[in-house]
Amino acid sequence: MALSSDQSSRFADLLKGHEDAIVAFWTDAVAASLRGRLSHAELHRQTSELQRGFQSAFGGGAQDVGDEAAAELRAQLSELSSARARQGFTATETAISVFTLKDAVLHVLDQGEGTDAAALREYVAFSAFVDRAGLFTFDSYARAREELIADQAEQLLELSTPVVKLWEGVVAVPLVGTLDSARAQVVMERLLETLVETGSPYAIIDITGVPAVDTQVAQHILKTVVAARLMGADCIISGIRPQIAQTIVALGIEFGDIATKSSLADALRHVLRLTGDKVAQKPLRREG
Numbered sequence: 001m002a003l004s005s006d007q008s009s010r011f012a013d014l015l016k017g018h019e020d021a022i023v024a025f026w027t028d029a030v031a032a033s034l035r036g037r038l039s040h041a042e043l044h045r046q047t048s049e050l051q052r053g054f055q056s057a058f059g060g061g062a063q064d065v066g067d068e069a070a071a072e073l074r075a076q077l078s079e080l081s082s083a084r085a086r087q088g089f090t091a092t093e094t095a096i097s098v099f100t101l102k103d104a105v106l107h108v109l110d111q112g113e114g115t116d117a118a119a120l121r122e123y124v125a126f127s128a129f130v131d132r133a134g135l136f137t138f139d140s141y142a143r144a145r146e147e148l149i150a151d152q153a154e155q156l157l158e159l160s161t162p163v164v165k166l167w168e169g170v171v172a173v174p175l176v177g178t179l180d181s182a183r184a185q186v187v188m189e190r191l192l193e194t195l196v197e198t199g200s201p202y203a204i205i206d207i208t209g210v211p212a213v214d215t216q217v218a219q220h221i222l223k224t225v226v227a228a229r230l231m232g233a234d235c236i237i238s239g240i241r242p243q244i245a246q247t248i249v250a251l252g253i254e255f256g257d258i259a260t261k262s263s264l265a266d267a268l269r270h271v272l273r274l275t276g277d278k279v280a281q282k283p284l285r286r287e288g
Helices: 005-017 019-034 040-059 068-087 091-110 117-159 181-198 215-230 242-251 264-275
Strands: 164-167 170-176 202-209 234-238 259-261
Touching: 005 019, 005 040, 005 091, 005 117, 019 040, 019 091, 040 068, 040 091, 068 091, 068 117, 091 117, 170 181, 170 264, 181 202, 181 215, 202 215, 202 264, 215 234, 215 242, 234 264, 259 264
Parallel strands: 170 202, 202 234, 234 259
Antiparallel strands: 164 170
């Protein structure tokens, strides 16, 4: 049941004429549902802004939350949803913050001269409007949470694929966890970017922290090695444990002429030999 333009106007007058009473009741109702997890002052500010948003929407003749006259209200609801999502509130708690406006308006109506059939019909229409506003808030909350989760996943993906410069001419990529297509793409991009920035001719890809190597993981590693070779860098794969070696043989995966080592230490020694670096062979100086 949609509001008529006359009903919207009357509810705008109702919200304006009883602003303090509605905001006070609404704030207390929301505070009870959130169990003290937001300050009363902050909730009062939020409900005051929303009250003015609803009043503006009704004053502009909005009959539905999707109307142009309710654009400012939708922006406020979206902002509320995003804030509550970041603060860790649930979608239900967020929607209740909107739905309780109906209780506040009903409270004001009960304090009036009486409730007739026309007033009840108007309240039902108003209630439906608020329900749709609550559902819009719920939907906005869900989108905000999905965006937040996606951003966090992307940040974790970047943090889990570091490319470390060991010394001049040598970089390393220590991989930990499952290597899927998305992560493999990030590994390849970060490695190639680092090779370009440092001009390193050698890269160590350490898979000690990769729990299992299947055909897909092996293909990702091989593609990364080939891409690095196109950039003029040779790759050494370290962390080939006995179990992984057996799996690779059983799957018939061929690494060809790619250097493989059982540990990161072996890979480092191999690179030292290739570069002719004698750092590892210098004895420690004894003082005194």
